[in-house]
Amino acid sequence: MSRLPPHAVQGELKPLANVRNIIAVGSGKGGVGKSTVTVNLALALAAEGLRVGVLDADIYGPSIPMMLGLSGRPDSPDGKTILPLRAHGVEAMSIGLLVDQDAAMIWRGPMVTQALTQMLNETRWDDLDVLLLDLPPGTGDIQLTLAQKVPVAGAVIVTTPQDVATLDAKRALTMFRKVGIAVLGLVENMAIHVCAQCGHAEHVFGAGGGERMAAQYEVPLLGALPLQAAIREQGDAGVPIVAAQPQSPAAQAYREAARALLAQLEQRPALRSGILASLLE
Structure with missing residues (x-):
């Protein structure tokens, strides 16, 4: 795939000089698998030929290092900047790489x-096409800082199908719209569980919640992802399902969601003037 141009924020x-597009991945509540979705979407986008990074913006509960199998502290060659770590073809940075694993971040906003x-x-x-920001749940300080200081090309909302999750996801979607960040789409996680023994499919958390929310707010449903033990197991092992089992139905669902996300991003206005034009060369 050719390099992705920077899009309107x-x-x-203005977009960062070394990151063409920042995409925020948010949710209204915790426990919907947002970080799992983030890392697998990152690997799926990299599989499409893009240069991809992940920034773990969940300062209080960083999980990206474990999910990508990262360890050790990043280097700072000049004492001012930090080199991101790299795993499974994507770059990553997290507060979890800079402090002890068990350290509690007792910080104010x-x-x-x-x-x-x-x-x-x-x-x-390193001149990324896409940087995914794994946000903490809710609509607090991090999200407000994002709106005021971080040039975001678009946001993705992660929810599960049940009504209580979509209710909170609606708040996150509304927040992004109020601060002028384009919502590129919705991802419904844990949409269906298929029994590994008998093949019976069951909607453990209900059915159609993401589709109804997408229709109500006129945003695309980028994908409906399965509830599957292997997804959790591979995340815990530091080898996400898209890398560990790339031909599996679960990995293919992430690949399809990543393609849908790219299609929505490419419909946004591209910036091609002034200094940004040099990024396309």
Whole structure:
């Protein structure tokens, strides 16, 4: 695939020189598998030929290092910037790589938002087509900082099918719209479970919640992802399902969702003037 151009962001912000498109992955509540979706979407986008990174913006509960199998501290060759770590073909940065694994981040809001902006701006990303931001759940300090200071080309909302999850997801979607960030689509996670022994398919968390929400808010449903033990097991092992079992139905569902996400991003206005034009060369 050819390099992806930078696309329009909110307000008067400009895309970063070394990151063409930042996509925020958010949810209204915890426990919907947002980080699992983020890492597998990242690997799926890389499989499409893009240069991809992941920034773990969940300062209080960083999980990206475990899910990507990353360990060790990043290098800082000049004492001012940090080299991202790399796994499964994607770059990654997380506060979990900079502190002890069991350390509790007892920080107030300003410290959290400062940590996010520093990790974003001081990491030496290598001319990425897409950087996925794995946000904490909710609509708090991190999300407000994102809207004010981070040039975001679009957002993806992750939910599960049940009504209580879509109710919170609607709040996240509304928040992004209020701050001028384009919502590229919705991902319904844990949509269906297929028994590994008998093949019986069951909608454990209900059916159609994501589809109804997508229709209500007139956003695309990018994909409906399965509830499958292997997805959890591979995430815990640091080898996400898209890398571990690329031909599996679950991995293919992530690949289809990634393609749908790209299709929506490519419909956004591309920036091709001034200094940004040099990024396309």
